[in-house]
Amino acid sequence: MNRILAKTQLSDDVYMMRLDAPHIARERLPGQFVILQLDNDYGERIPLTIADADPAEGSLTIIFQAVGKTTHNLADKAVGESVVSVLGPLGQPTHIEKFGTVVCVGGGIGVAPLHPIVKGMKQAGNRVIVIVGARNRKLVILEEQMRALADEFIVCTDDGSYGRKALVTEPLKEVCARIPKPELAVAIGPPVMMKFCAEATRPFGVHTLVSLNTIMIDGTGMCGGCRVTVGGQTKFVCVDGPEFDGHKVDFDNMMQRLKAYRKHEDTAHHQCHLDAEIQAKERSLS
């Protein structure tokens, strides 16, 4: 049982939660993730990234978008309620050392897992350039925190409602074209964004890490559902990743695999909205 200590709605469907999880808070390192479940009998297990942790308080901060049944139900939970299962920290931590200049790119809620990496890279003595992108101004998250950490901070939106009207790949290319070029790029966000970030850095020969969030069940190597093709080899995101060399990941295959249960999810999502409507009606009637 993991009690919800705090909850903030960051935008229409993006939430930040602080959970009581002392063991995970103590052990977690940048780059790692958790698997969470709301009902141990019929609930699904979903991987979520870690935005921050406070070992002293024994708490873990997660940021998630309410897109499916479980994330919707999680968003409906109030402070003081509990999440029945949280497993972690999972995956290999980010390799952090003093590289020189590191450019960190976050798209959408991918900014959440990027946050501890930026923090770690900064602490290791790197010059850190942060590029944050979102569809519109309302969807930009953790701006203050990132601005405080970054040596250079660039924000862009798809619709130009805030910062530059551009995709993150545009400033990323510019940064890579500088002399000297950055030693490392880290890109976390929607698969298609990571794919194009990797394409953006490839001509410059800037080593690029991406953090993959694939379908998984156990998160410990047992099920093989999370596998991706990296450099022609099969790798498990949960134990070999989640970070891989973006220039070697077969993103197209990964994106197809992410859609494996789309039909089922659409039905479940639709059902979950219907249920919510029914509940709302019942509440208004009583």
Place this chain on the structure above:
Amino acid sequence: MSHITPEALAEAAHRELDAILKKTAPLTPKERIAIPVQDMPTQDPEVRRKNVQEVALGYTPEQARLESMRCLQCRNAPCVQGCPVRIDIPGFLKAAAAGDFLGACAVIKKNSLLPAVCGRVCPQEVQCQEHCTVGKSLKSVDKAVSIGRVERYVADLERDSGKAVSPVIKPATGKKVAVIGSGPASVTVAADVRREGHQVVMFEAFHKPGGVLVYGIPEFRLPKAIVQKEIDALLAMGVEIKTNFVIGRTRKLKALIEEDGFDAVFIGTGAGLPKFMNIEGENLVGVFAANEYLTRANLMKAYDFGRADTPIYRAGRVAILGGGNVAMDAARTAVRLGAAEVHVIYRRTEVEMPARVEEIAHAKEEGVIFHLLENVSRVMGDENGCVKAVECLRYELGEPDASGRRRPVEIKGSEFIRDVEAVIVAIGNDSNPLIPRTTEGLKTTKWGNIIVDETGKTSIDGVYAGGDIVLGAATVILAMGEGRRAAASINERLK
């Protein structure tokens, strides 16, 4: 093979037993051998294809007694030599033959902790029953005394009677033992160590304990309620179980000893890292490791459409690659999920199949189609990256290989296409790397199996291991045997 109804089997057994009980003289060996083998009553294949309830329904009391009477009570008890945990088989069959079923169960429980589980999933035909004198004299292992079926009967009866006796726990010693994993090896260690009065904490990565018994073996072969009873028994003994706790990540193994005050650690994390074939197309949408497919169906209850949140891939035509018990479980699960055609593809012949004869027979009864001397060489996808077919090659058997089985050799140019929409890979597991990778000094073989000495001790002082993480993928009972051995060493160490 036509299906005999449970009623007909019960009726026949009733008559047979009546006739025997009317006799006054003790049964001669000849008369015992003449008692017909008691078939296991099962659900009608046409019915069970559409449900997840247990296939084997269990003996009636008459059947259990009759089957036990078939035992000749051989003085040298060859069957016991075939049992990894050395159950006093003639002893329990003698009690069962006399109708003392609880007494029979007590005899088994001296050596085995999980008789209801082992009675269901042990490969008795290559263990105790392989050595049975009755089977030998009737020249067929199928005609050996059905030791496992009687074991299951008495264990179920004891559980349902509410008269199961909780083992005596010795006074607290103040010593603490960590057990990593909660499958058959770990359950055995936890119980054996707890009995000596040591505190036991079990760590399970999943949200439910039971290991392969809950995520791997399907409900229709091993009802989860039975596993839960065994777990409840551990809890009643005072074993503490921490779920959602993965050693190596949530806590390092060494921290358990150096900081948390554990006096010994047992690693029983199983063989959880599915093997793939390294062929073209195996990461297409619709290709699954059997582990994933079965975990979705079993642990996550994906068969319960509409109720379970976890989806499972439903396809009309499903190919299963492999010939072991896991392959049979996956094939029969696919049948129950509504697949129109389920094809098991195996590169040797049925004789070499590692699956139990009973599982193969059940799969056939349920309509699973077997393709022998055939192997998949490539998975083919459509424009969306979804499986649409497999390319297969025909094989023939060549010279015996190191395992003594005749080596399958591909027939060049024999490629052909089989249209399927899903592929389930059930060709075995490698050992899980999580603990070895995060535990410095823990020695493993080149395949990643933890190396132990004859007492179950690893290269780290105070750390023991057993089950599939040591053996590679094996069986429930072998894992229990390993657990028993490691528990004995742990108890010795903590004296």
